[in-house]
């Protein structure tokens with residue numbers, strides 16, 4: 001097939017990100033040609049500030065060098081500005097006459113710094129702060145001259161001022177308003193910022209309007225203000241704002257209104273022509289930070305790749321200042337106003353100020369100064385529109401105060417030294433992560449995970465990694481979109497995959513992959529286990545299990561250990577055992593030289609260090625059923641002694657636990673499922689932190705769900721109160737079946753319920769008819785399941801799995 | 808001249824799966840891909856020695872069961888950003904039977920880290 005021609009004007013951050021995404025999705029669809037007005041390949045514009053400050057070099061901030069374009073077969077015209085688009089002949093023409101035809105065109109022309117229309121603006125030594133050229137000019141000026149004046153006390157102006165100061169110049173910042181960064185900070189935070197910048201030697205001329213630039217021999221010498229005052233200047237940096245660069249589009253007759261106007265699929269009024277980045281006006285907004293631009297890039301690429309499912313719906317942005325040593329965060333409506341409330345924590349001596357603006361129990365904006373570690377968290381709450389009523393009294397003290405820290409007190413991201421360990425599972429220190437982010441140009445937690453493995457295992461340090469990312473990248477950090485694709489092999493989400501399997505009655509993994517146009521021939525270790533589960537849980541008795549798509553534990557029905565041996569955890573119903581079971585365990589452990597025998601936290605016994613080839617015999621001789629300690633499956637039902645023995649017991653919790661375990665034994669689930677039954681509210685079986693917790697009371701049983709005792713402890717929520725043991729089974733069974741049918745793979749009940757809401761769960765379970773049929777569907781599904789140990793030990797199933805070949 | 812030793816029938820290795828061959832030099836994992844290609848690697852992950860034979864095989868890669876490194880079946884190289892290599896051995900299939908190069912059975916002292924050819 002002949003490839004289509006894709007041409008791009010502008011090779012900045014948004015444009016090239018779009019190409020990267022296109023290459024990922026449809027590597028062979030287009031012949032790509034790129035024009036860039038600057039003589040450089042693709043670099044990280046954001047990091048010009050650290051380059052100016054002498055903290056990084058131009059080489060450090062290249063994102064894609066010329067080799068990258070070559071490797072991907074992209075024709076690159078550097079130093080060539082496109083001046084004309086011939087929309088009839090569908091070609092673009094550059095200043096020097098170079099032309100290229102297109103089937104699709106991307107405009108990614110960025111923006112231009114706004115230059116104050118004052119006399120003297122064309123003098124030598126008057127520049128803006130936008131590209132490598134400007135930074136070179138500033139560095140050269142700093143070597144020869146003394147006085148710098150930065151006009152504009154916003155983000156960019158302050159970063160320029162800081163850089164020039166670091167380079168040894170005397171720097172004054174002129175700002176029209178009385179407050180620095182008045183578009184991002186309230187007066188209090190602004191004042192604190194000014195104090196710390198003054199302490200670094202910067203001077204401020206606030207409330208001043210520039211009227212003229214004075215010069216001698218064509219070079220600037222001073223700045224004059226409206227009030228008649230003057231200040232000496234050998235270098236003037238104008239940082240008073242940017243304007244979408246729309247010249248080219250306008251000349252081609254494309255609709256422009258303070259930015260190239262695009263729809264939600266990033267198309268301009270000429271549907272062959274797309275636009276992304278700062279040059280764009282989307283729903284009336286032009287953005288000037290990269291996070292939203294990267295979201296645009298994703299959507300644009302999605303359409304160019306002819307997937308046609310992405311929509312860009314606008315972004316909420318947050319800001320950080322990249323001046324080393326100053327922590328500042330701002331987002332949303334930080335000023336407040338009618339109908340809003342504020343929570344303020346102010347410690348000016350300690351240099352800390354925090355303000356959150358609330359409206360209808362939601363965060364709508366905030367400013368953090370001095371301590372910004374919770375910025376990412378507040379911003380997430382803001383974007384999710386999370387109701388904070390229940391955490392309001394701790395909110396100001398940050399996420400750590402809610403017990404959300406995992407293991408390491410991760411909200412110290414900024415303060416951590418490079419050697420401190422972030423990811424305990426993989427032994428990754430902060431320095432390694434920061435280095436990878438900088439050197440490899442990483443922007444998301446997923447990228448960091450891929451490159452460093454940090455947070456790829458237990459995940460408890462994800463929050464910390466996220467904070468390190470946010471801290472290292474500044475405002476450049478774009479949080480993960482909530483609707484993530486299942487894995488790199490597809491763009492479909494878990495939800496879309498589940499739906500397709502259900503609605504189109506797909507019965508095998510190849511069917512699903514074909515129907516949903518998987519990008520890889522047979523998936524990967526992430527999607528195959530998920531698909532296998534979705535098929536089995538949606539079409540019990542009909543879909544075929546694929547053992548090769550299961551993680552080794554579920555394929556071998558035992559837990560793999562670090563030395564390649566396995567552990568065996570037989571079922572002990574409700575934590576009850578017998579002398580004869582204990583004798584068999586003892587005999588087996590001795591006969592097979594099993595090095596360790598341990599009582600687990602799940603009220604049963606673990607035999608650790610069994611050789612794989614011994615597994616079938618060990619199972620056969622134990623003659624006890626599989627405990628599924630290895631599976632995304634029903635694990636244990638913990639019980640207490642209950643009314644049979646305990647002086648406080650109100651119900652026979654032990655028998656209830658045994659009944660539950662027998663009823664749900666062999667049940668596969670999106671993740672592991674743990675139950676517990678306590679005989680009274682003293683709760684000795686710890687039912688309050690289980691996926692399903694049952695607590696006996698005088699008048700019957702209380703049912704709690706979606707508790708978790710793992711990485712992040714969550715107390716289970718009340719679901720229902722019932723009278724009889726039959727009802728306990730039916731309610732629990734219905735809850736578990738709905739979870740099995742609707743949760744995403746690897747989502748524990750606690751996460752699923754957090755996503756769909758406890759109200760939804762209650763409504764489903766309270767409906768008598770729905771509850772009954774859900775419970776029946778579970779029983780139907782379980783009929784198909786056999787005891788995997790019995791099959792393998794006695795019936796010779798999957799023999800090859802356990803035999804070693806010798807010759 | 809390469810000497811070959813017969814190890815197993817192709818049909819006795821599950822598709823997208825592996826079998827373990829025990830040799831004096833250690834275990835060797837013999838993989839069969841979804842498309843019936845066969846590869847042999849030392850059954851030791853370059854990361855922390857995990858048994859690669861127990862991983863999930865997708866395309867021409869296996870995902871180590873211990874910490875999820877992806878290893879290229881044809882070369883034994885870890886997929887970037889990870890670095891390292893599991894030694895690979897010559898294998899062939901003839902008339903439905905898998906043969907492993909005799910050299911695979913000779914115990915050779917393994918250096919702590921092996922560099923992959925071409926890496």
Ligand code: SRM
Nearest residue numbers: 559567600601602603604629635674708709710711712748
């Ligand atoms: C054996 C045992 C520790 C012990 O010696 O007591 C254990 C051992 C493991 N746990 Fe656990 N957990 C054990 C009870 C628990 C408990 C306590 C309980 O069940 O009452 C918890 C907290 C309760 C909970 O899950 O809500 C627990 C929370 C975890 C978690 C965190 C789960 C979470 O959602 O946050 C993981 C990681 C995971 O599943 O991804 C985990 C993962 C593991 C793994 C499977 C790690 C792995 O992937 O290899 C360990 C397997 C060891 C092996 O091969 O046998 N284990 N683990 C316990 C087995 C209980 C049983 O009889 O089946």
Ligand SMILES: Cc1cc2nc3c(=O)[nH]c(=O)nc-3n(C[C@H](O)[C@H](O)[C@H](O)COP(=O)(O)OP(=O)(O)OC[C@H]3O[C@@H](n4cnc5c(N)ncnc54)[C@H](O)[C@@H]3O)c2cc1C
Nearest residue numbers: 010012013014037045081082109110277278289290475476
């Ligand atoms: C100093 C500085 C610090 C910043 N700090 C941050 C920060 O901390 N966080 C944050 O989120 N954002 C920051 N930004 C903003 C961020 O860099 C921009 O939002 C982003 O680079 C815009 O990407 P873009 O692709 O739209 O435009 P650009 O990256 O500007 O790319 C546009 C490119 O197109 C070229 N071009 C224009 N017209 C043509 C034409 N007709 N033909 C060919 N080529 C053309 C231009 O020369 C330019 O190279 C900062 C910006 C600067 C300058």
Ligand code: SF4
Nearest residue numbers: 425458600601710711
């Ligand atoms: S048994 Fe559980 S707590 Fe202990 S090391 Fe393993 S995963 Fe961690």
Ligand code: FES
Nearest residue numbers: 852854855857871
């Ligand atoms: S041992 Fe293979 S990934 Fe760690």
